[in-house]
Amino acid sequence: MLKFSKRADYALLSLQYMATVQIGIEAHPRVVNTKEIAEEHNIPVELLAKVLQTLARHQLIESHHNGPKGGYALGREPKDITLAQVLEAIEGPLGLTDCSHEKDDHSQCEQMNHCNIRTPLFKIQESIFQLLNSMSIEDLLVEETPLIIVESLKPQGVPS
Amino acid sequence: MLKFSKRADYALLSLQYMATVQIGIEAHPRVVNTKEIAEEHNIPVELLAKVLQTLARHQLIESHHNGPKGGYALGREPKDITLAQVLEAIEGPLGLTDCSHEKDDHSQCEQMNHCNIRTPLFKIQESIFQLLNSMSIEDLLVEETPLIIVESLKPQGVPS
DNA sequence: GAATCTCCGACCAAAATCATCGGACTAAAT
C-alpha cells in the first residue's frame, strides 16, 4: 500500500539520471534522449516517453526537439524540483482521500452520513505532503552504496 | 496519488465508530454489527463485512458470533491500534516501491540496471511509516467540527 | 426450528494502470 506507480518510479529515476549526467556542466545543458534513459534502466521506451512528456508539460524538464541531437534536460536546478512536484505532475494532486480537495463541498463524501475522521486524516496528509516537499531531486544524488556493506565488517587497518 | 483505498477508509471509519460507541462502557464491550456500521456511514454491507473480517483475522477487532446479538468489538484499547497496523491489515505490507521488502534480494527491481534511488526512497518510506505508527485510533476521536464554520463570517453580536 | 448473525470463498464488473502503436512535426546532417 501507499506505493508509487511505475510511472512515478520512472520519473524519479529519469530525473535523477539527468541530474547526475549534467553535473559539472555549466552551459549547454547536457541533453539526454529517451532511448538513453530507457536502456540505462530497462524501461519500455514508449512508456518512458510519455512520462517525460508529462514532466515537460509541467515544466520540470525542458524538451529540446532538435532532431538527432534532441532530447530532454532539467528545467531547473535539482534542488528546485521537489518530489511532491514530480508526483503531482505524474499522478495528479495527491491526497489520502477523495475529499482531500474541495475541502468544504464534499460532494462525493456524502456517502458517509457524517465522516468523523477528516480532520486527523488531513493532518497526516499534510505531514506527508511536507515531507515530500522538503525533498528534492538533489537529495536523490546520494552515493548509492553497492549494496550490503555491513557495518564494521572489515577489521580496522586492513584497507580493502 | 498516495490515496487510501476505500476499504482502508471503511476500516478506519468502523474502528473510529466502534471506539466512540464503547466509550465509558467498561465491562461487556459494546458489540456492534455490520449492518449498524454500514447504515451509519452508507457503506455497502457486504464489502464492509469483508473489511471487518479482515480486521478480525488480524486481531484488531474481535468477532462475537452470537446469533442475533453477535457483532464486532475492538480487540484492544484504541490507543493500541495504530493506523499503520490497520493499513497493513487491509492492504498488505506498505512500501513505496516493489523492492521495499526483500531489501537485499531485489529480484524484481533488476529491471533497472542499477537503481540509484533506493536509499533516499527508503528514508521517505521510513518517515511515513513512523508517522502512521505514531497515530492510533484514539487520535481519530477528536471533536469533528460540523463543517464550514467559516471564520468571522457572522458579525459579532448578531447571533444567528 | 426459525431468525439473525458471523464467516469464508468464489465470483463479476468497473476502473486504473501498464504498455503498444501509428502518425504528425521539427531540426540537424548529408
Added chain:
DNA sequence: ATTTAGTCCGATGATTTTGGTCGGAGATTC
C-alpha cells in the same frame, strides 16, 4: 532536398487492482 533521428500527441489494447455481489456453512439466541 532528402534522409534521419528525435519529440509530440492521441488512440487503443491488455493486464491488474479494486469495488462490489452472491451463496452457503456454522453458531447462537429466542
